Amino acid sequence: MNMIRKKAQTRRDFLTNAVGGAALIGLQGVGVTNHTSPWRPDDSQADKKLKIVITGGHPGDPEYGCGGTAALYADAGHEVVFLYLNRGEGGIDGKSGKEAATIRTAEALNACKMLKARAIFASQIDGQSVVDASHYDEFYRILESEQPDIIFNQWPIDNHRDHRAISTLVYDAWLRLGKSSSSKHPDLYYYEVSDGEDTFMFSPAYYVDITSVESRKRAACYAHASQSPDMFYSLQEQVSKFRGTERGCKHAEAFIRHVISHSDLLPPSR
Template sequence: MNRRSLLCRTGALGVGASLGDDAPPRRKVVVAGGHPGDPEYGCGGTIARCADLGHDVVLLYLNDGVPAGKPKDGVRVAEAGQACEILKARPLFVGQVDGDAVVDRAHYEAFARLLTAEKPDAVFTHWPIDNHADHRAMSLLVYDAWLQMKRSFALFYYEVSSGEDTVQFAPVQYVDVSAVEPRKRRACFAHVSQSPGRFYTLQDQVARMRGIEKGCLQAEGFIRHVQGPGFDLP
């Protein structure tokens, strides 16, 4: 190899290295919700944008959407799988029962072990003031795990069906989801058994309201716990 070829090759490698240095680091993002559909409705746009940045995104569901005494037909698990495929995420289930969430020492410790194994850089979960007991339970489980894990990940709260489920939520950070709204819609409508037309209409109104606050067509709002590490939202 002559000197000129060597210099050209070195220059090419230098450009490549520079481009690689500019790429955002791959992070682990966990979005926790009470039921299949909650993460998708509450922050499906943010999930899509995080996945598009190359982040490893997990949707963590407290239960499979089947109440006690009902047959485990796998319908909602399959719907969650389809929604995650659309959003480029991975589904994971805690294993509790829809409508019968348990929050005690044993469940706190088991949940912390599960979350520790995922090694998240950021976790999104329900705002704790919520009219649904399963949403409140998931929020408490995440918060306790965050404390057990020495506040090692950024902790964000999101809203679902604001005013109907989530109440008294005042976001301080926003993600513009205008461009990925069609994908969020498809992920939510993957939950065919859950009347997505009715629920998505309300969530769409919330996203438009948050968009007005941010200055875009549609946005999702969040509150980050100030005692945790920072995390750059898309």
């Protein structure tokens, strides 16, 4: 039993013992985890193949923030999808938007191949994010068609507007998935990208030991060769080492879980 599973069990036991099952059902609407959701794998569904969608404001964000966790899911036979807000049009000095998008799309596809993930590119332009009704609808349509079990999203308190944009677009779609009779309500986690000026005020409670796959995460991040990986990966590596120190391992990725989510679909953390 991993630490995360034990925490969920303890909370459920506490609530059941303290307030009783009827009261627990009554509290679900205010944020207590729903343990009776029909799609949650129980013991008889332990081998269920999960779909994980990891969203990012640019090519590279899912890899830097969740690359290790993504590799662990894929290695366990689950389906991993990286949903990028744009193709990185604004990210290469001296290149046109179209040229940069071509280069960075190829880099992202290469990174996805290393992590056994599938790439989806939404319709936006790097640095020109739009959050409006039609773009909320676009993200709902994408996620509704993918039917993920788990979504990893960028944390909304971030210095980059594209990160903030995808965070709110995904959160809105997640809320709508929860209300739709034709969709399941995925678990929702937030991840961090830290180059010293992106994610802020991030206090995670859930950790995944990525030590065994850190070299693949590194390679996937370095696949984004146009994005100064020597500098940025060394900064992200400081984060994974710091989270590893907190977790008691060499490298970890750490997450904030939305309270209306389960906690037992994360990769086991040794």
